[in-house]
Amino acid sequence: MIRTPPDPRAFIDDSGPFDLIGDIHGCFDELVSLLARLGYDRRDVHDWHHPKGRRLVFLGDLVDRGPDSPAVLRTVMSTLAGGRGHCVVGNHDDKFRRWLAGRDVKLTHGLSETVEQVQAEPVDFRRELLAFIDTLPHHLILDQGRLIVAHAGVQADMHGEDSKRVRAFAMFGEVTGERDAHGLPVRLDWARNYAGEATVVHGHIAEPDVRERNNVICVDTGCVFGGHLTALRWPERERVQVPAQQTYYHSPRWADDVADD
Numbered sequence: 138m139i140r141t142p143p144d145p146r147a148f149i150d151d152s153g154p155f156d157l158i159g160d161i162h163g164c165f166d167e168l169v170s171l172l173a174r175l176g177y178d179r180r181d182v183h184d185w186h187h188p189k190g191r192r193l194v195f196l197g198d199l200v201d202r203g204p205d206s207p208a209v210l211r212t213v214m215s216t217l218a219g220g221r222g223h224c225v226v227g228n229h230d231d232k233f234r235r236w237l238a239g240r241d242v243k244l245t246h247g248l249s250e251t252v253e254q255v256q257a258e259p260v261d262f263r264r265e266l267l268a269f270i271d272t273l274p275h276h277l278i279l280d281q282g283r284l285i286v287a288h289a290g291v292q293a294d295m296h297g298e299d300s301k302r303v304r305a306f307a308m309f310g311e312v313t314g315e316r317d318a319h320g321l322p323v324r325l326d327w328a329r330n331y332a333g334e335a336t337v338v339h340g341h342i343a344e345p346d347v348r349e350r351n352n353v354i355c356v357d358t359g360c361v362f363g364g365h366l367t368a369l370r371w372p373e374r375e376r377v378q379v380p381a382q383q384t385y386y387h388s389p390r391w392a393d394d395v396a397d398d
């Protein structure tokens with residue numbers, strides 16, 4: 138299959154207003170609660186509309202670890218098909234895409250749960266999913282360049298660039314290539330040097346609270362680890378959260394972060 142993700146600038150004229158949602162990881166019940174709290178009306182099980190035409194922006198990592206990745210995927214697919222929002226690809230979505238394409242990937246870090254859930258679905262759904270994830274961009278420039286979204290972020294000199302290096306950074310952020318004591322990749326805080334004019338909103342790095350530094354905002358608040366599912370309203374910059382109904386997955390790194398807090 139030929140991958141044809143849209144240009145990162147394809148929606149630069151879309152000024153929202155938006156509700157940007159961080160890592161969902163299959164937490165469908167919390168997504169439903171959050172959409173209701175944001176004022177969206179449910180027209181069908183996976184079909185949500187905002188009475189004032191607000192649009193949803195999903196920051197990737199829709200799948201893995203949580204209880205219902207297929208329902209989350211259907212909600213996002215319905216939103217994009219209806220022209221009611223956007224989504225960027227996360228590293229978990231991309232690894233799931235490779236599994237869907239028949240590649241030999243390890244069913245680790247919660248992918249086995251997604252595979253099990255998808256295997257209970259009609260076979261056609263897998264083909265639709267592969268086609269859908271194939272079209273997701275790695276980052277998007279929105280609101281006339283004032284807002285940039287990417288799963289793990291993008292540095293100022295990368296905005297609008299469609300290349301292997303930017304795609305990797307947008308999905309994984311800045312990594313050293315080393316592993317920590319838990320065997321997880323060592324990540325650097327790339328926002329420490331950010332001096333871009335555009336606000337960058339991303340997920341990927343789960344922490345108990347929304348983190349803002351140098352005009353970079355991380356909204357992954359670890360819902361699947363028992364934290365919260367968070368939305369950031371744009372341009373209002375208001376945060377809207379719902380708590381996780383339970384801890385779905387134990388992460389040693391999340392436990393460390395909470396202990397440090």
Ligand SMILES: [Mn+2]
Binds near residue numbers: 288342
């Ligand atoms: Mn991620």
